Amino acid sequence: MIPSINNNQQNLSFEARFxxxxxxxxxxxxxxxxxxxxxxxxxxxxxxxxYGNDVFKKSFYKGKIVETFQNVESKWLDMKNTLxxxxxxxxxxxxxxxxxxEIDDFKQGESGDCWLLSGLSSLRSTSWGRNIIKNxxxxxxxxxxxxxxxxxxxxxxxxxITEDExxxxxxxxxxxxxxxxxxxxxxAVEKYRKSYLNKPLDSGGAEEIFRxxxxxxxxxxxxxxxxxxxxxxxxxxxxxxxDKYAIVFNSQDHAYALVGTDKDKNGKTWMKYxxxxxxxxxxxxxxxxxxxxxxxxxxxxxxxxxxxxxx
Numbered sequence: 001m002i003p004s005i006n007n008n009q010q011n012l013s014f015e016a017r018f019x020x021x022x023x024x025x026x027x028x029x030x031x032x033x034x035x036x037x038x039x040x041x042x043x044x045x046x047x048x049x050x051y052g053n054d055v056f057k058k059s060f061y062k063g064k065i066v067e068t069f070q071n072v073e074s075k076w077l078d079m080k081n082t083l084x085x086x087x088x089x090x091x092x093x094x095x096x097x098x099x100x101x102e103i104d105d106f107k108q109g110e111s112g113d114c115w116l117l118s119g120l121s122s123l124r125s126t127s128w129g130r131n132i133i134k135n136x137x138x139x140x141x142x143x144x145x146x147x148x149x150x151x152x153x154x155x156x157x158x159x160x161i162t163e164d165e166x167x168x169x170x171x172x173x174x175x176x177x178x179x180x181x182x183x184x185x186x187x188a189v190e191k192y193r194k195s196y197l198n199k200p201l202d203s204g205g206a207e208e209i210f211r212x213x214x215x216x217x218x219x220x221x222x223x224x225x226x227x228x229x230x231x232x233x234x235x236x237x238x239x240x241x242x243d244k245y246a247i248v249f250n251s252q253d254h255a256y257a258l259v260g261t262d263k264d265k266n267g268k269t270w271m272k273y274x275x276x277x278x279x280x281x282x283x284x285x286x287x288x289x290x291x292x293x294x295x296x297x298x299x300x301x302x303x304x305x306x307x308x309x310x311x
Contacts, residue, residue, distance in 0.1 A: 098180045099137065099139050099145055099180045099181055099184060100139075100181065101133060101134040101135075101136075101137040101138075101139075101181060102130070102133070102134065102181060103120050103121070103123075103124040103130075103133055103179060103181055103182055104178065104179040104181070104182075105178055105179065105278075105279045105280035106176045106177065106178035106179045106182045106276070106279050107176060107177050107178050107276075107277060107278050107279070108176055108276040108277050109172070109173055109174050109175045109176050109177065110173050110174050111174055111175065111186075111199075111201040111202060112199075112201065112202035112203060113176075113186060113189075113201040113202065113204065114254055114255040114256075114276045115204040115205050115206050115208070115209065115248070115255045116185070116186065116189055116201065116204060116208075116209045117176060117182065117255075117276035117279070118206060118248045118255040118256055118257040118274070118276050119206045119209035119210055119213075119246070119248055119255075119257070120133065120182060120185060120209070120257075121257030121259065121274045121276065121279050122206070122246040122247055122248050122257040122258060122259065122300075123210075123213070123246045123300075124259075125242075125246070125257065125258075125259040125260060126242075126243050126244075126245070126246055126302065127243055128243070128302045128303070128304055128305075129246050129302075132213055132214060133181070133213070135148070136148045136149070136150075136185075136213055137181055137184060137185070140160075143163055144160050144161060144162050144163070145160070145161040145166070145184045146158050146159070146160050146161075147159045147160075147161065147184055147185060147187075147188030149188060149189070149192055149212040149213065150212075150213070150214065150215045151211040151212045151213065151214060151215035151216070152192060152212060154192070154195070156192075159187075159188035159191045159192060161184050161187050161188060165187060166180065166183065166184065166187070169183055169186070169187055170183060174201075175187075176276075178279075186201060189201065189209070189212065192212070205221070205298065206248035206255060206298040207219045207221055207298050210246065210298070210300040214300065214303055216300065216301075216303045218300060218301040218303060219298065219299070219300050220298070220299050221296065221297070221298045221299075222234070222296055222297055222298075222299075223295070223296040224291075224294055224295055224296050227296075228291075231291065231294075231296075231297060232291060234247075234297075234299060235271075235287070235290075235291070238258070238261070239261050239269060239287075242260055242261060243302070244301065244302050244305055245299050245300065245301055245302070246299070246300040246302075247297055247298070247299045247300075248297065248298050249273070249294045249295075249296065249297035249298075250294065250295045250296050250297070251293055251294050251295055252295075254275075255276070256273045256274065256275055256276075257273060257274045257276070257279075258271060258272070258273050258297075259272050259273060259274050259282060260272040260282075262284060268286055268287070269286070269287040270284040270285065270286055270287065271284060271285050271286075271287055271290040272284045273285070
């Protein structure tokens with residue numbers, strides 16, 4: 001069912017209504033900057049069934065056969081060229097609806113910040129990590145955003161992001177697309193690192209984003225070649241208590257977020273992970289294969305875990 005839009009929302013741009021899904025909690029299609037992209041969410045909203053990798057070309061909505069996928073896609077792309085021209089960044093309601101301290105799905109831009117984005121994805125997969133993110137992104141009354149990097153090694157721990165900075169970054173392929181909270185975090189970390197790096201977002205490690213957001217010392221990095229036994233023991237613990245740990249692993253010079261586990265009917269354990277190239281797609285790999293495939297991993301233990309469970 002396609003969610004209805006009330007009269008108060010009619011004054012917002014079409015994209016702003018879509019972004020209201022973050023505040024209202026309704027599932028609606030996301031807009032992406034690539035003109036050739038049609039999201040699964042959009043297909044579902046228009047009545048298309050999605051099964052595996054196949055999108056059915058016919059579906060029923062209120063008893064009528066809707067148009068073929070190609071026709072709808074063509075109309076969507078025509079609409080999307082207009083949508084981005086109607087964004088009003090002076091509309092307080094719209095800004096508030098797009099920045100809420102919660103990480104939604106995103107796609108990595110041209111910067112090599114997979115370490116940062118995967119760190120955010122791994123935190124998003126835990127209840128305590130979502131709280132850390134929520135407390136790190138503050139929407140100010142003057143329509144600016146303050147990102148708190150409490151683990152900053154310099155005197156400055158609060159980094160302000162203006163509307164203009166956010167708008168310029170959103171229109172740049174350098175940064176991620178899909179969620180403004182992620183974008184604000186990228187801009188803040190870029191400001192923090194630019195004093196000592198020519199390309200502040202490139203070449204980092206998950207331990208840095210974990211430290212910046214938490215100030216915690218409960219961060220460990222293991223290299224498979226030297227710490228395989230430690231990695232095996234950690235993952236066994238993770239399978240039992242997935243909400244206790246935020247884990248980012250590396251494979252072939254790229255960082256991924258571990259976001260959960262599954263067991264199939266044969267009792268095999270599968271590790272679930274997200275690629276920052278498209279965080280909405282959750283992939284999985286059989287446990288033993290996963291152990292052999294990773295170069296190493298970085299883990300942040302819930303800073304409040306022992307306080308909560310020692311009572």
